[in-house]
Amino acid sequence: MNVQxxxxxxTGFSQAVALFGQTKPKKEGGGATLDESYQVxxxxxxxxxxKKVAVELGLSTSLLYKWCQxxxxxxxxxxxxxxxxxxxxxxxxxxLTNDSDIINWLCQNADGFFVPNPTIDKKKRGLHVVExxxxxxxxxSETLDTIIDCYNNGNRIDSDExxxxxxxxxxxxxxxxxxxxxxxxxxFDKKPSKGKTKRG
Numbered sequence: 001m002n003v004q005x006x007x008x009x010x011t012g013f014s015q016a017v018a019l020f021g022q023t024k025p026k027k028e029g030g031g032a033t034l035d036e037s038y039q040v041x042x043x044x045x046x047x048x049x050x051k052k053v054a055v056e057l058g059l060s061t062s063l064l065y066k067w068c069q070x071x072x073x074x075x076x077x078x079x080x081x082x083x084x085x086x087x088x089x090x091x092x093x094x095x096l097t098n099d100s101d102i103i104n105w106l107c108q109n110a111d112g113f114f115v116p117n118p119t120i121d122k123k124k125r126g127l128h129v130v131e132x133x134x135x136x137x138x139x140x141s142e143t144l145d146t147i148i149d150c151y152n153n154g155n156r157i158d159s160d161e162x163x164x165x166x167x168x169x170x171x172x173x174x175x176x177x178x179x180x181x182x183x184x185x186x187x188f189d190k191k192p193s194k195g196k197t198k199r200g
Contacts, residue, residue, distance in 0.1 A: 037087035042068035113170060115177040129188050132179040139172045 035043075045053050045064060054061045067085035084092075094102050100114060107114045146168045150161035157165070182188060 036070065037085055037091065038068050038070055041085050041087060113173060113177075115174055115181060128182075132175075132182070136172075136176055136179060139168075139175045143168045143172045 045068060050061055050064050053059075054064055090102065090106070094100075100116070103114045143165075147157075147165055150157050150165060153161065
């Protein structure tokens with residue numbers, strides 16, 4: 001598969017990561033409805049050309065057309081109008097295994113990383129803000145400690161030590177993105193009670 005085709009597919013696949021872990025599109029915080037998997041695939045394939053994709057993957061165009069149609073039930077895809085597409089299969093595999101490494105692998109191939117949607121106890125939103133801030137500082141400190149520890153081991157950083165640093169860096173990025181995502185989605189937006197002064 002050539003580089004341009006691979007990049008186009010990975011772009012489309014990365015847009016579908018948000019679909020994993022749920023069987024139907026839903027709205028988050030009043031936002032727009034997520035596209036379904038077949039819609040994401042259709043957009044990605046149309047951008048490249050269905051004939052070109054079929055040739056590169058060694059598949060028939062009829063199968064690709066089915067991938068771009070709604071499949072009502074992945075367990076009964078053979079009798080549905082649309083065949084279970086790769087995204088449906090990956091979603092089902094994730095649901096069966098509950099292993100986020102499947103999604104992480106896909107995200108990393110799309111030059112990104114997976115950040116789960118935050119779940120926060122509404123009764124402890126204020127405490128969670130402080131805890132998250134403290135957590136980010138702790139993760140950052142641990143990342144620096146890892147880098148310093150690796151470098152002090154002979155004033156160099158070898159491939160194994162680079163993997164340690166990468167692992168800590170990914171943890172820090174995920175923690176930070178988790179917190180910012182919670183902020184953006186209004187998870188910490190606790191409205192003042194009646195009679196209390198509003199924030200300026």
